[in-house]
Structures are given as C-alpha cells and as structure tokens.
Amino acid sequence: MTGVDLAHADGIATMTIENPPVNALAQSVVAELLARLQEAEADPSVAAVVVRGAGSTFVAGADITRLERIARGEAPIAASPILGDVLDAIEQSPKPVVAAIDGYALGGGLELAMACAARVATPSARLGLPELRLGLIPGAGGTQRLPRLVGVERALTMMLSSKELSGGSAPGLIDEVANATELLQRARSLAHAIASGRTPWRRTLQRAELVADVAAAHSALAKAKSGLKTRNVSYPDACLEAVRVGIEQGAARGLVRERELFRELLGSPAARGLIHVFFAERQVAKVPGVTDRASSPRRAEHVGVIGGGTMGSGIATALLAAGVSVSLLEVDAARGEAARERVTQNLQRQVERGRLDESAARKQLSQLTTHTELEALASSQIVIEAASEDPELKKTLFSRLDPLLSPTALLCSNTSTIDIRELAGATQHADRVVGLHFFSPAHVMKLVEVVRTSETSSAAVVDALGLVKRLRKTPVVVTSGPGFLVNRVFSRYSRAAGFLVDHGVDPYRIDDALFAFGMPMGPCRMSDLAGIDVGIAAGAILDAAHPDRSYRSALRKLLAEAGRLGEKTGAGHYRYVAGKAERDPELASFVQRAREAAGNPEPIDVTDEEIVELTLFGVVDEACRALDEGVVLRAGDVDVASILGMGFPAYRGGPMQWAEGLGAAYVRESLASYAQRFGLGLFAPSEGLSRRAETGSVLS
C-alpha cells in the first residue's frame, strides 16, 4: 500500500507514511499527509499527532523519480499540494505534531521532521539533507529550519557535505532518543506533554536564538564559501544564498527564496546529471539473469592476496578495513615485509587524516599474515591475484592454485590488460574465475570492474559483487576483452590528446581545458599518475585490438626512454617537486621530437571547447561500441564507471549523460567532421553511435 494511514488512541492520532521501500514523499503521499493532518485537526478527540514511517524507516525524502521527470522537462514542476506548504501547515497546526524517527530521515523526510513541534529518534536513525548530492538544495524549508535548530555553521556543514548524523548524536535536531521498541510510545508521551503545556511548544521557524547573531552567521557563511571545492556548478552557492536571505530578511523571505532557487536548480544540467547518477548507481550492481535469480553472496572471512606491490597492498588494505583477514603471498620474506610496510603506511595515512584511530589500525594490521608458499592460501575463500602483469606468470599461478583451493572458492585476478578467459583456461574450474579490476590506489578508489567470462558462474559473480560491496566500493560488471571498460573507452581520450600534441597543441593547454571542463586532471597529468610505462603497455594491447582507431604519438615513448615514467620517477609530462606537479620547461624538447616523429604535421587551430570534444567524444563513441558488443550492460554503467574510475565530473552525469544533453546527433556529426578534417579513423563515429544519433539517445 502507498499512502498515509491515520489511527487514533488516547487522544493521539498517529499518521503512518507508507511508500516502500523508503517511504519517499510521492505526490499522492504529500496530498494524503495534508488530508490526514486536516482530519486530525478537525477531530475534537485528538489532542496531538505523531508522524512516523511504516516499516523500519521514516522518510528518505521527496520522490526522486518525480524530480527526475521534472528535471527532464517531462512533468510540470507545480503540483498541488506543494510539500513546502504542507510542512508549513504541520508547523502552524493548532495541534502539535511529533516525529517518531527510525531509519532514514533524509531530504524532505528530515524537512518534515523539522517542521514538527518535536522529534524523537532511535540512536541509529540517519538524519541528513543530501539534496546537494542531487545538484539541488533543500526545497521544503530545510535551509531555514536546520540553522534554527542546530546553528548556522553546523547546518551549512551538514547541507554542503550531504553527510548524515545519527539520532544518538544530533542534539538540537533531536529532542529525545529512544530505542526502536519504545519509539512510538515516547513520541506519543511527548506529544501529550506538548499538547497539555507541560513541555513548551516552540515552532521551529520562530526560534531565533541560533540565527540572531547576524555577524556570526555571515562569518559562518563566508567560511563555508571559502571552503567550497566545487567547480562549474551553482547549487552550493544557492544553498548559501537561501540561508543568508533567511538570516538577513527572516524565515518567510528565506522560504520564498529557497523555493525559487530549488526550482531554478531543478532545471539545471547539474541536477539532471546528478539525479541520473543516483539512479545509475542503484542499477549498476543489478545483472539481469544473475542477481535476480541467484541467492545471496557467501560472506568471505578470509581472503588470499598474491603480490604485495602497490595494487596488492592497496587491495589488502581495503580488505582489512572491511574486517576481512588477509593472507598475502610474496616471493620471499623481504618482499613480504615490504608489502606489510606498504599496508602499514596506507593505514597510517588514514590515521593521520583522522579517518581511523590508532587502535583500529593496529587491529586491522593484526589480521594480515604474509607467506611465501602458495599452499598458505589453501584455506582462503577468495584469492585475488595482483602479481606483475605477466600472462605466463599469472597462468602458472592460476593452474597451481586451482587444485589447492576448496571447490567453492573464488579465483580472481586484478589484471588490467590480460583476458580473463586466458587465465580461466589455465584452470579446471573456469566457472569460478572472475576479474576484479581495482583502480589505483586500490584502498581509496571506489570502482571495481567485475569481469566475467561466458563460463563464469552466476554464484561467482554474486560472490564477487558481495565482496566489492563489502569493501564499500562500487562494482561495474563487464565482460572480458581488451582494456575491459574504463581503460578501453578512455584510451580514445589519451590517443586524442597525443594527436593534439603532435598537431601543435601544447600538452599543458590540453590539461587546462579538461580541468576547466571538470576532470580532476587532464590526460597528460593522468598519464603521469598512472605511470607512462603502464600506459604504453596498455595502449599497445588496445592498438592491436582496435587498429582502425589507434593513434600513437611518440611523446610517451620518448619520455619513457628518458626515464621519465611519471610521478613515480619524479618526472613525466610534469616534474614533481615535494609531491607537487610543476610544469616543466624541458617538456618542450620532447614535444618537438614527438612532432618530428609524426612528420611535423601542420599545426591545427582548435578552441578549448574543441579540445574537450576531440578528447571526450571518442569516449562516448567507444562506449557505444562496448555496449553493442555486450562488454557493459547499460549506458548508466559507463557513466558510473567513468565517474568513479576516471573522475569524470558527476555533475555532468558521466560521458553518456553529458552526450545526451548535447544531443547524440551533435556528437556524431562533430566526430564525423573531425574525422573528415583530420583524415583519421580515431575520430570516425561508429555504427552504434550513428544508430543512437538516429533514435536521438545514447542512453537507451
């Protein structure tokens, strides 16, 4: 059932909001909420009202599916009644309304609770205003009520970070904390107490004390503004503005400005992009025919990791953080110790950043053992191989491990270049072989490509997904093939950058243009970070697989020959001084030699916008090919993987959503004209992109 139920007992009416799975405030629910409130107000036997959510959660906010339709222009923004008006009616009601909160009170859910006369929550309740994560601001009074309950500085921190508080640690916001079994009763008692005057009734918007000091509020606003790290988006400033208006001109004017800004933002590309990402992230771990059929993942308590280099030790760190014990295999004791040292340093850095306390770090480290014999991994439920990128070595490891492990154990490889089918072929149990392609640094980066072959069993995929989620990472399921997904589609990005350099465009200008677009760094800086040698090796595999769209500038090879392998050697496209990238005048001579190697082509004249198109439209094209080949399931998966794996700006929704906003036909035509202008297959649009341009969408 979806709606709002009203039950009476002992002078208290209880409104129960039901809209599974998270009791989102769909338009019909908003309408029923108002109707039930009016019923309770009209009933003389009711002294006060309690509002709660059905099941184990309060309300996770406005219905984002409706917000998405509005953002896309598919539904009208004005719908009656408006949530903000209903919440005002709750606050103004002649009968006090008390919120009983368990589970999530997020966005419009917390705004509902804040409009109430008081709030009782369980210690584990999750309270937050995460609207900025959707490119919006709270639009039903949150920017006005939260500062009045917790103070301007705390309110700004909560909204700008989208972070949640727990019911047990939210003084000001929560009036009483109660266990789940007592929650309703305690809320009812408080409602009685307020109705009878035993407990003072203070309507939230009338609370002035925490916003009365305008100078202090201004300094909190200035501090919040100076701490903003966002680029190219207006929603954080809009949030600050709504709060500022409410403080300077009063809550009523603040509410009006908040609503105006919310509506403006709902039509913005950033809201469209981020709402798209919200739903894409929820789709990504769903694999039709696998996750909808298979049982739950088996919980692994003990995982083996082969290789303790940067990747292996990063993976081990992530496993330890998730409470999994790790047996790490290295070739000798000295390397085992070096691996332990790397894990220790990873943990230490988290302690220094305040993310982990010393004793938790020690406890995690105590769950790591290092070994030199393969047999030591025999009891592992999952083994993740992160040895060096040598197919023969990996095949030998797989064939030797296969008979050692229990028949239900999973055999995974972190390879970024080797076909998982090849590794599976070295075993007698191809059904349990999966690729788990972590991105570096593995304990930090959120993306893991889960690579399956036609022989990988559903149970193995489900177990791999379970492990990745347990590591608090996001899995994207792909099929095995050169470069898997992210490295494959972004190979077009780095190749196009190489083409531009050879044709007279300064590498630092390319990086600047992509940084301004919103990438965390441009392709040259990225190549330095990943390791120029690593990029050359991966590029060679993709060149062999896709010769029709390869382009190889000599620049990276020349840098590598000079020992400039990127950040790890202190120099690449940039030079690295005390860990910071600096532009290096010496790069010019390498660029000149690369251009000579390319035959000194006529320099081209391109705008920064064209640099972005030339480097990123190929990514969209390659993604269409990967979709058509069945490498990846959905365009949204490409977006999630690109955001988490490459730092593509989430507010643009990922490359596919970005292309959708520009128009599939525009992307296709632009690529076709670049291909013609430069006479290069690298820019030629694929049949898949052309087909999508005809249907008008790269998302479907």
Ligand code: 3H9
């Ligand atoms: C807002 O409130 C604006 C207001 O200020 C002003 C309005 C005027 N709506 O994440 P899960 C679906 S903006 C619709 O897998 P979990 C979700 O798509 C909103 N659907 O579960 C999924 O569907 P499916 C501010 C929603 O336990 C299913 O529920 N609120 C909504 O891992 C389960 O979700 C937020 O931004 C929604 N609001 O995490 C909170 N929420 O099964 C957004 C969820 O078909 N929600 N769904 O894939 C969340 O952060 C997480 O869902 C939550 C649960 C933490 C609640």
